[in-house]
Amino acid sequence: MTTYAVTGATGKLGRLVLDELLQKTDAANVVALARDPAALADYAAKGVQVRAADYDDPASLDAALAGVDRVLLISGNAVGQRERQHGAVIDAAKKAGVSYLAYTSVLNAQGSKLALAGEHVLTEKLLEKSGLNYDVLRMPWYSENYTGALGPSVEHGAIYGATGEGRLSTATRADLAGGAVGALLKSPGGKVYELAGDTSWSMDEFAAEVGRQAGKPVKYVNQSESDYAKTLEGVGLPPPVAALLASTSYLSGFGELYSESKDLSTLSGRPTTPISETIAAALKG
Numbered sequence: 714m715t716t717y718a719v720t721g722a723t724g725k726l727g728r729l730v731l732d733e734l735l736q737k738t739d740a741a742n743v744v745a746l747a748r749d750p751a752a753l754a755d756y757a758a759k760g761v762q763v764r765a766a767d768y769d770d771p772a773s774l775d776a777a778l779a780g781v782d783r784v785l786l787i788s789g790n791a792v793g794q795r796e797r798q799h800g801a802v803i804d805a806a807k808k809a810g811v812s813y814l815a816y817t818s819v820l821n822a823q824g825s826k827l828a829l830a831g832e833h834v835l836t837e838k839l840l841e842k843s844g845l846n847y848d849v850l851r852m853p854w855y856s857e858n859y860t861g862a863l864g865p866s867v868e869h870g871a872i873y874g875a876t877g878e879g880r881l882s883t884a885t886r887a888d889l890a891g892g893a894v895g896a897l898l899k900s901p902g903g904k905v906y907e908l909a910g911d912t913s914w915s916m917d918e919f920a921a922e923v924g925r926q927a928g929k930p931v932k933y934v935n936q937s938e939s940d941y942a943k944t945l946e947g948v949g950l951p952p953p954v955a956a957l958l959a960s961t962s963y964l965s966g967f968g969e970l971y972s973e974s975k976d977l978s979t980l981s982g983r984p985t986t987p988i989s990e991t992i993a994a995a996l997k998g
């Protein structure tokens with residue numbers, strides 16, 4: 714029997730990966746890695762092996778990957794620490810002799826101007842040097858990033874951003890979990906997948922669809938990068954986070970988060986979720 718380990722299993726993507734894996738293989742073959750194993754008591758009750766693992770504690774990673782065949786390394790969220798953290802998982806995977814590892818990178822990572830892409834590129838380089846059999850799963854922005862706060866947008870009839878007319882190939886976390894599990898189960902390794910959503914959209918189209926579904930006009934207000942950062946600060950985001958998001962929004966106007974790749978629906982074996990469905994789910998609350 715092949716065993717599959719998932720790092721970051723307590724996270725929003727990680728839990729969806731566990732759910733998807735449980736549809737495809739016996740729970741006993743699934744190893745969920747968590748800093749706090751108690752957080753996954755619901756999965757342990759289903760028969761999943763929950764093991765303690767901290768990207769900052771290499772010994773915990775060695776123990777957690779013992780006897781594992783295939784690993785999904787979900788990137789961490791400690792920006793600035795991630796090359797070292799991911800490197801620790803890669804080293805532990807080598808020591809454990811895993812037969813395959815898939816890593817969640819960012820869409821179009823090579824040559825990307827996005828500030829967040831740097832650590833992904835560095836991790837991809839570590840993988841190149843590792844000698845492991847691996848795939849890179851380059852992920853777009855989650856569709857949910859755009860639908861998390863639609864209530865105030867509908868109320869004020871406006872959605873703000875700095876993306877201009879740029880197109881975005883987002884996908885839902887559930888779509889991406891399907892792609893990741895497709896890779897874990899079927900991919901031979903040696904591939905870089907660009908896991909774009911099947912259909913792209915612009916912020917104007919997004920706002921129009923929100924308005925259509927909400928039954929009132931909602932317009933897209935395009936701002937400069939610095940004005941959008943101020944808008945984000947105005948709704949309570951800390952300045953460094955606002956600056957990072959505004960920069961991402963601005964750069965995505967130049968295609969940084971756009972791709973025509975159909976790797977995601979091919980790997981998952983199903984079409985990706987149109988943005989209209991993600992909007993509908995968010996508006997239903």
Ligand SMILES: NC(=O)c1ccc[n+]([C@@H]2O[C@H](COP(=O)([O-])OP(=O)(O)OC[C@H]3O[C@@H](n4cnc5c(N)ncnc54)[C@H](OP(=O)(O)O)[C@@H]3O)[C@@H](O)[C@H]2O)c1
Nearest residue numbers: 721722723724725726727748767768788789790853854855
């Ligand atoms: N594509 C996008 O739009 C997008 C957006 C945001 C983030 N991301 C990236 O995609 C990843 C997964 O997304 P998500 O939505 O599932 O994020 P999330 O809900 O924030 O989950 C992050 C996961 O990383 C784990 N983690 C953090 N530091 C760790 C450490 N030192 N050792 C072990 N595990 C650690 C967290 O564990 P704990 O439960 O212990 O904290 C959690 O399971 C993120 O971590 C980030 O790299 C992508």
